[in-house]
Amino acid sequence: MKTxxxxxxxxxxxxxGCAGNYPAPTQAMADVQSADRSANELGAQNNPKxxxxxxxAEDQLKQAKTAMENDDNRxxxxxxxxxxxxxELAIALTREDQARVEEAKAVNQADAQRATNVAQGAVR
Amino acid sequence: xxxxxxxNTGLVLALASAGCATAAPPPDLVSARMSYNxxxxxxxxxxxxxxxxxxxKAIESAEQSFAKNGDTRETRDLAYxxxxxxxxAESRAHATxxxxxQQDTLSGMQADQTMQVKDTSAQLGRANQKLALQGQAMQxxxxxxEAERVAREAAEKRAAQAAADLAKFASVKQEARGMVITxxxxxxFTSAKSDLLPSAQVKxxxxxxxxTQQDPDSKIVVEGHTDSxxxxxxxxDLSQRRAQAVRDYLVSxxxxxxxxxxxxxxxxxxxxxxxxxxxxxxxxxxxxxxQPKTTPTN
Numbered sequence: 001m002k003t004x005x006x007x008x009x010x011x012x013x014x015x016x017g018c019a020g021n022y023p024a025p026t027q028a029m030a031d032v033q034s035a036d037r038s039a040n041e042l043g044a045q046n047n048p049k050x051x052x053x054x055x056x057a058e059d060q061l062k063q064a065k066t067a068m069e070n071d072d073n074r075x076x077x078x079x080x081x082x083x084x085x086x087x088e089l090a091i092a093l094t095r096e097d098q099a100r101v102e103e104a105k106a107v108n109q110a111d112a113q114r115a116t117n118v119a120q121g122a123v124r
Numbered sequence: 125x126x127x128x129x130x131x132n133t134g135l136v137l138a139l140a141s142a143g144c145a146t147a148a149p150p151p152d153l154v155s156a157r158m159s160y161n162x163x164x165x166x167x168x169x170x171x172x173x174x175x176x177x178x179x180x181k182a183i184e185s186a187e188q189s190f191a192k193n194g195d196t197r198e199t200r201d202l203a204y205x206x207x208x209x210x211x212x213a214e215s216r217a218h219a220t221x222x223x224x225x226q227q228d229t230l231s232g233m234q235a236d237q238t239m240q241v242k243d244t245s246a247q248l249g250r251a252n253q254k255l256a257l258q259g260q261a262m263q264x265x266x267x268x269x270e271a272e273r274v275a276r277e278a279a280e281k282r283a284a285q286a287a288a289d290l291a292k293f294a295s296v297k298q299e300a301r302g303m304v305i306t307x308x309x310x311x312x313f314t315s316a317k318s319d320l321l322p323s324a325q326v327k328x329x330x331x332x333x334x335x336t337q338q339d340p341d342s343k344i345v346v347e348g349h350t351d352s353x354x355x356x357x358x359x360x361d362l363s364q365r366r367a368q369a370v371r372d373y374l375v376s377x378x379x380x381x382x383x384x385x386x387x388x389x390x391x392x393x394x395x396x397x398x399x400x401x402x403x404x405x406x407x408x409x410x411x412x413x414x415q416p417k418t419t420p421t422n
Contacts (some may be wrong), residue, residue: 082201088208089212089215092212096219096222098219099218099222099226102222103223106233107229110230117237117240
């Protein structure tokens, strides 16, 4: 009985020790929060392709916070790694769309200018 | 680069088959493989090798984890991240391409515009040159018109002056045979002579001036007339000589010789009674007839 108690205590201490020793991923948390802010500033929440990844990033960020509150730093870290990849993908997809919009604008502008030139008697 | 990619693909496939041997790959890994394959064979390889390399490293880690540990949470996390890394590499490549195309379009537009401005400037230059020539021509024309107007005014003034001068010593009438300028014989000659008096020359200058205003093609006949004093043949001869003297003087004043002829009529065309001194004075005269130009009949 006594031996059993000691074994349980030792196991508990070991488990607690492990959890307590794993450092809190504060830098990773800050990185993901920063990426999330950037994505929102770029308008990822309004971009059909990017909004799914923004949501995944934010959900996992929330879960990571909860995990950290429960001292499960390991889980928090892996959630943040996933969240960071999603947030960065949301940013990339939004920027890609914006670049395409700018390209289309330039093409329209060039067409309009050509039409104006022709209307004004351009030879070319 | 291609050899490296081939090597990597080989490694990935080898790892994948190793994984397959133990268990089916988790869906995250399947997605990651597809995304990486797409990125590797798409634009990312050419445009964005740095991000593609990151994606390659990520998928290699996922495959190694799967080969070593099977379908674990770590394998899934690594595959999840690898899938995103591959998509990021491709998306960034597309963005770069779109931006490049935008820049190309804008540069082309600018080049077009520059060319257009050049063309327009050249057109403007030519138009200005033409305009300047037209302006010069118009100025010349205006000057010419002004010179003509001044000349015409001067001519009209001279004609008016000549007509006024003429009216002082001659009568001018329009008759069926033409314009008739009648000069009294006493004004031009001393009695029984056919030499022009010096005062007559001044008067005939005015006549010549008036004649030059007439149609240069019209014919002029200088007619000499006398009174009936003296014999008929004497008067015929005198009238002829007087008409000739006037005609010669007019020619000397610039009337074309082939335009003007002279003829003596003696007293055969008296216009007044030869019995009175006044009538005889009226009959002694020189008539200058400007015949209207005979229009040729068709």
